[in-house]
Amino acid sequence: xxxxxxxxxxxxxxxxxxxxxxxxxxxxxxxxxxxxxxxxxxxxxxxxxxxxxxxxxxxxxxxxxxxxxxxxxxxxxxxxxxxxxxxxxxxxxxxxxxxxxxxxxxxxxxxxxxxxxxxxxxxxxxxxxxxxxxxxxxxxxxxxxxxxxxxxxxxxxxxxxxxxxxxxxxxxxxxxxxxxxxxxxxxxxxxxxxxxxxxxxxxxxxxxxxxxxxxxxxxxxxxxxxxxxxxxxxxxxxxxxxxxxxxxxxxxxxxxxxxxxxxxxxxxxxxxxxxxxxxxxxxxxxxxxxxxxxxxxxxxxxxxxxxxxxx
Amino acid sequence: xxxxxxxxxxxxxxxxxxxxxxxxxxxxxxxxxxxxxxxxxxxxxxxxxxxxxxxxxxxxxxxxxxxxxxxxxxxxxxxxxxxxxxxxxxxxxxxxxxxxxxxxxxxxxxxxxxxxxxxxxxxxxxxxxxxxxxxxxxxxxxxxxxxxxxxxxxxxxxxxxxxxxxxxxxxxxxxxxxxxxxxxxxxxxxxxxxxxxxxxxxxxxxxxxxxxxxxxxxxxxxxxxxxxxxxxxxxxxxxxxxxxxxxxxxxxxxxxxxxxxxxxxxxxxxxxxxx
Numbered sequence: 224x225x226x227x228x229x230x231x232x233x234x235x236x237x238x239x240x241x242x243x244x245x246x247x248x249x250x251x252x253x254x255x256x257x258x259x260x261x262x263x264x265x266x267x268x269x270x271x272x273x274x275x276x277x278x279x280x281x282x283x284x285x286x287x288x289x290x291x292x293x294x295x296x297x298x299x300x301x302x303x304x305x306x307x308x309x310x311x312x313x314x315x316x317x318x319x320x321x322x323x324x325x326x327x328x329x330x331x332x333x334x335x336x337x338x339x340x341x342x343x344x345x346x347x348x349x350x351x352x353x354x355x356x357x358x359x360x361x362x363x364x365x366x367x368x369x370x371x372x373x374x375x376x377x378x379x380x381x382x383x384x385x386x387x388x389x390x391x392x393x394x395x396x397x398x399x400x401x402x403x404x405x406x407x408x409x410x411x412x413x414x415x416x417x418x419x420x421x422x423x424x425x426x427x428x429x430x431x432x433x434x435x436x437x438x439x440x441x442x443x444x445x446x447x448x449x450x451x452x453x454x455x456x457x458x459x460x461x462x463x464x465x466x467x468x469x470x471x472x473x474x475x476x477x478x479x480x481x482x483x484x485x486x487x488x489x490x491x492x493x494x495x496x497x498x499x500x501x502x503x504x505x506x507x508x509x510x511x512x513x514x515x516x517x518x519x520x521x522x523x524x525x526x527x528x529x530x531x532x533x534x
Numbered sequence: 535x536x537x538x539x540x541x542x543x544x545x546x547x548x549x550x551x552x553x554x555x556x557x558x559x560x561x562x563x564x565x566x567x568x569x570x571x572x573x574x575x576x577x578x579x580x581x582x583x584x585x586x587x588x589x590x591x592x593x594x595x596x597x598x599x600x601x602x603x604x605x606x607x608x609x610x611x612x613x614x615x616x617x618x619x620x621x622x623x624x625x626x627x628x629x630x631x632x633x634x635x636x637x638x639x640x641x642x643x644x645x646x647x648x649x650x651x652x653x654x655x656x657x658x659x660x661x662x663x664x665x666x667x668x669x670x671x672x673x674x675x676x677x678x679x680x681x682x683x684x685x686x687x688x689x690x691x692x693x694x695x696x697x698x699x700x701x702x703x704x705x706x707x708x709x710x711x712x713x714x715x716x717x718x719x720x721x722x723x724x725x726x727x728x729x730x731x732x733x734x735x736x737x738x739x740x741x742x743x744x745x746x747x748x749x750x751x752x753x754x755x756x757x758x759x760x761x762x763x764x765x766x767x768x769x770x771x772x773x774x775x776x777x778x779x780x781x782x783x784x785x786x787x788x789x790x791x792x793x794x795x796x797x798x799x800x801x802x803x804x805x806x807x808x809x
Contacts, residue, residue: 272630274809295632302626308541310548322537323631367627 225250231280239430240266253407255421263430299368299376309353338366357384379410418511447507450477459497469517538641570668589669594775596661608687612694614703636801650687679758692796699804721749747789753777
């Protein structure tokens with residue numbers, strides 16, 4: 224495992240940042256970490272890169288405990304709230320970070336133009352960062368993260384300041400990293416982006432992981448059902464909630480996530496048996512966005528594996 | 535550590551902190567030199583038997599305000615060196631690199647410390663040269679006194695660096711200057727106590743020197759320079775800018791421990807802090 228966390232927990236006083244996070248990520252994957260604002264995504268990443276200290280639990284990054292300097296030499300990180308020394312040029316910033324990575328002179332001279340070219344800033348390296356647009360600064364941050372040719376790279380919202388073309392370029396960089404056996408830990412709000420490139424996903428809600436698995440496991444193994452009915456009684460709503468992995472009721476509109484198609488007849492039977500009038504029942508194409516919205520707005524948990532650990 | 539120190543020096547230069555300070559220092563020194571040039575002869579004519587004190591008085595005045603300016607530079611340069619970088623987010627990309635947090639603190643201390651020491655040395659020599667040219671008083675440079683002159687901002691720098699690890703930039707600025715003021719006012723009271731024979735004021739001064747020893751270092755410098763061979767008057771007679779008694783070697787030892795304590799606490803607090 225290139226990254227493994229065991230009941231990793233961060234409390235801010237009595238408030239939960241993350242609770243009992245158990246993840247295990249293999250080498251050569253793009254791992255998507257999703258959740259609404261304030262759910263604990265950045266808290267987890269900040270613990271893994273050494274900005275926050277866990278309240279309890281443990282983690283291994285590249286096989287080493289948190290804070291190990293050797294592991295950090297092969298780890299890259301692009302923070303969400305990126306800001307760099309505006310009085311430096313792009314090349315000077317990279318040179319500073321190369322010194323922090325203890326890179327030798329020859330390696331510095333080779334890697335700095337390479338990463339600047341990789342993120343599309345090849346000709347802008349001699350400009351002051353203060354003159355960069357927000358998108359260029361994000362590209363520069365990505366260059367810093369890629370500077371040591373890391374085995375594991377944490378990207379916290381790496382495309383938030385980029386235009387569609389820039390987002391595509393960053394996706395290509397992530398795919399290229401994966402093709403070279405590198406691992407990407409991607410924090411993102413952009414569900415379509417995650418769906419497009421991630422091998423595995425975990426969704427966090429109120430500090431706890433509520434779903435994890437491969438994209439196929441999470442999307443194919445569930446069925447979205449939408450029903451229109453009248454005369455819904457509280458016992459029926461409770462029964463529907465137990466049948467579905469997630470359930471939301473809005474007037475006569477019921478949305479459910481089921482484990483398989485085979486559960487649909489029992490759903491219809493429950494409605495009819497209760498005396499409610501069923502007007503329509505249709506299955507929907509299940510996208511990551513549907514799953515995300517159901518999990519965050521509704522309830523329930525999905526674990527595609529046999530344990531909370533994502534293998 | 536060296537990378538952080540070099541970046542710190544680069545920051546002081548690039549953000550024009552050093553340039554502005556140098557320009558204003560030149561203005562200050564020009565004003566000071568003009569004052570000594572025209573004021574000294576007039577004061578000597580009116581001083582009667584105290585005329586021998588006048589050049590020393592001007593020397594102490596230059597060093598006193600020099601200490602103040604350098605202390606101001608030290609605090610202002612380092613006041614947001616950690617808190618400001620947390621507030622604007624630049625530190626998020628630095629801590630996850632393969633560098634210990636103590637290296638970040640010590641690198642910043644080294645960077646600011648080198649700039650402040652270089653600046654303090656130039657200032658010290660400039661004051662001595664101005665005094666010599668305008669009054670003819672020859673004061674030996676004395677490396678010990680020069681070292682102590684450089685030590686003043688280094689003590690304040692350690693205090694400011696501790697503050698910036700856990701206080702906001704503004705709160706740290708207020709706290710550092712208040713602490714500096716304790717030493718500053720306490721030192722004045724102690725000198726007045728010596729002149730007026732008030733043991734209470736002297737004790738207040740000693741207590742304030744323990745809280746903030748920078749002023750005691752200044753008194754040591756003045757005593758050291760004005761008790762040089764060939765100088766025929768006592769630092770005691772210099773009033774608030776003089777030194778009624780020479781701070782002991784134990785005071786210097788205490789100052790060293792004080793500096794190390796604040797630096798160690800800055801490392802400790804920063805190393806355990808969530809960012």
